[in-house]
Amino acid sequence: MWVVCGLYNTLCAVCYAELGSSMPQSGGEYVYVKRAFGDLFGFIILWINFCLICPVGIAALSLICSLYILQPIFPNCEIPEMATKLIATCIVSFLIFINSRNVKWATRMQVVITTAKLVALAIVIVIGIIYIATGDRENFTNSFEGTDFSAGAIALSFYSGFWAYSGWSYLNFLTEELVNPNKNLPRAILISMCLVICVYLVANIAYLAVLTPTQMLQSTAVAVTFASQTMGVMEWLMPILIAVSVCGTMNGTALSMSRLFFIGAQNNHMPQFMSMIQYKFLTPVSSLLVILFLTICFQNSNDIWFLIEMEGFGFATVLTLVFAGQVYLRFSEPDMKRPIKVYIALPAVLCLISFAIVCLTFYKKPTESFLALCIVAGGVVLYCVGNRWQRKPKAIQSKINFVNTFFQKLLLVVPQDNPDEIEWE
Template sequence: MTNSRREGPIVKKNNIYNYADSNSDFKEEGKVQLKREVNLISGISLIVGTMIGSGIFVSPKGVMRNSGCVGTGLLIWLGCGVLATFGALSYAEVGTMIPKSGGEFPILLEAFGSIPSYMFAWTSSFILKPSALALLSLTFAEYALAAAMDGIGCGHPPEIAVKLTAVVVVMIVVLVNCASVKLSTNFLTIFSFGKILSLLIIIVGGIVMLAHGHTEHFQNAFEGEQPGVREVALAFYQGLWAFDGWNQLNYVIEELKDPYVNLPRAIVIALLLVTGLYMLTNVAYLSTMSLPTLLASPAVGATFGKRVLGSFVWIIPLAVSWSVFGTCLGSCFTAGRISYVAAREGQFTKVLAMLHVKKLTPAPAVILNGILACLMIIPNDFDTLLDYFSFSMWLFHGSTCAALLYFRYKRPDQPRPVKVPIFIPIVVVLAAVCLVLAPIIDNPQMQYLYAVLFILAGFAFYIPFVHLGIKSKFIIRTNLFFQKLLFVTLPDEDD
């Protein structure tokens, strides 16, 4: 038996076809492709679940430190919400113009060609997403183990225990995301409701304190040293870490039901909800502690819990652990779609473009993200991972919004299901430039040089394997091995 499109014999066993060559894949009855299983609620949960992590429990002091006073700090938190909303709305326009999964990748590919899109896919797949997952899993392990150790009076958990727990967390979220898209989105919805409930507990505690007349920390809110341009930029840098995740729905557009309607709706609802929760949570914190006390606190949420919740103080570490685990699920869910789409466009090795024949999930791409995250957990610490992640992230956010401006100029008549005022992407581009340059100018470190060198190192693979199209027998055999091992296949094309 032969096939006009493939060389080599075809073997049929248990209704599965195996083509013994470089295009080897498995087939079963039914169409193998990503399914639209993300509805409006799941979309909101994906954004909220990824945005609300540990940041709101630990990072408010970073904003307040650079703000100089309570009033300016609250305005910067509001500004972070507005900027995140502007970015998300800009992504909604280009996402509905180019309704493909992969976040920034298809947008940069369409606007600027294969090199910028490859640099994004390379950097995201091997730095941004794995470091984010590693960072989140380490945070979960720190809080969960600290709560457990305090409960039995054993002090701070050893570093090896934290890292092993983080690795276990990564393995669990990878397993869930490989098992089923529907299972993943259901978990995300559950964890998102839990996160909102956790913040509502803090907010209600703050309201009770305000009702009892504890408003002294809001009096003369704008008194103090006013921040300069550099301090404002750094305050935004800290606040936007807590808002990170506003672009997550663009990574799964091909799995979103009715994307032209649900994408903008989910973005607006999620961003308004998170911004409101963050503002009220900061007000709750300040109802119980002065600005100097807040700045001296190692974890603002824990300090709040000790002062307000009494015997229920355990709610805070539980809330942080719950929140961070949900963010791990969301981060891993979207991460696999980047390398999956890049491989589908011929920029990564073919096995990453394959789906599990029964689960219809991009299992190889998800597993790759998990393996890299585990490798990053072992040698690095929280601060190093944060530097890598934050520096590179806004470089591509700004490039994507610049692509929107490019499309407005080059394709003014192309249909746009969502169209935002032109000043919105301009603001995001300018903010991205400031956020990329501010930390380097303020505190230059080797991590930033490493990030740039790693991005440029992608050319060592792009030139031979993408630009020149060199075929490696070793890569072909490796693809075939993992295809059989993971029981995956190239997706069917649309009719």
């Protein structure tokens, strides 16, 4: 499934390369679906990212990061839930502060974080190779025994795959900032995805060389369990490296998604104050603080698997609409300039697979799926009230204006005069 999910995400990324080169506006799938199916479906994509993908994903990552930090402190007992939430909130707040203060700090920090991630993976892989080379292959005997091969289980495993390979679509949110996107976008996607698939696969083989499948499933933090059995006095290094690498994923998500919400607000699909920038730092503070608020709300769940499945459902729904729109645009706008062009069968097949994953999720996880569907339906209601209802009574409109003015004064944000002045790099 690591390989299958990696190949699936790579093919999805190739289709995104066509869309990104054809419509080189920042905003990613929000822009693509809006052009294909109109304003309402564009808003639905924005709303799913706003409620199900961005804050849910950051909440789950922050809880994972917190677990890796606390696992060495509570090695033989259950980690306190309050401590997990507290540290997770502090981590997210710090990252949001960095992005609000100076985006260049955040991008420079990403270099250090990426280095930590590669070092952690390299340590795992080298130790695993040593174990295998010394003849310790016991865990590979009947290692797939007891596997659930049902369609529902495979669909849910795709959500873990979405989670593990997430990030490939974020580059499309910043297409306008890429140098020569027609050449560099597909190159970046193919090189990075192939590299990540290989590293993840080898890392999991290395885990299995040391830990049994049961130990891996029962561990709260697999890398910490791995380090405790193999690294001796240096086992403290692994949770630090993993925690830092998880922070990098959260940082990248906040950086790219704040841009998406900022653009959505400019199109009147989000509150007006979210389309404003901080007058001194020229950063999208409003969008970032909204992300922080929603993330803290989802952290209260403290169920990481529930959050991963919620985000996976939202992402599969987005992919279904994006690929359906890509196929539709081939017929509705055949003369659109497409510097990168894939066979139409590819997005069509990916659309059907994504839709099948969504349908199987309703069968396997009806509660989570119904909750996610209700959130999307609530977004449609808000769209009708906030966007389509043009002639609002003065009493309602004055309250909306009051809220926008209040947050504008509170956050010291102003409308963007020059599109090039905002800090994104």
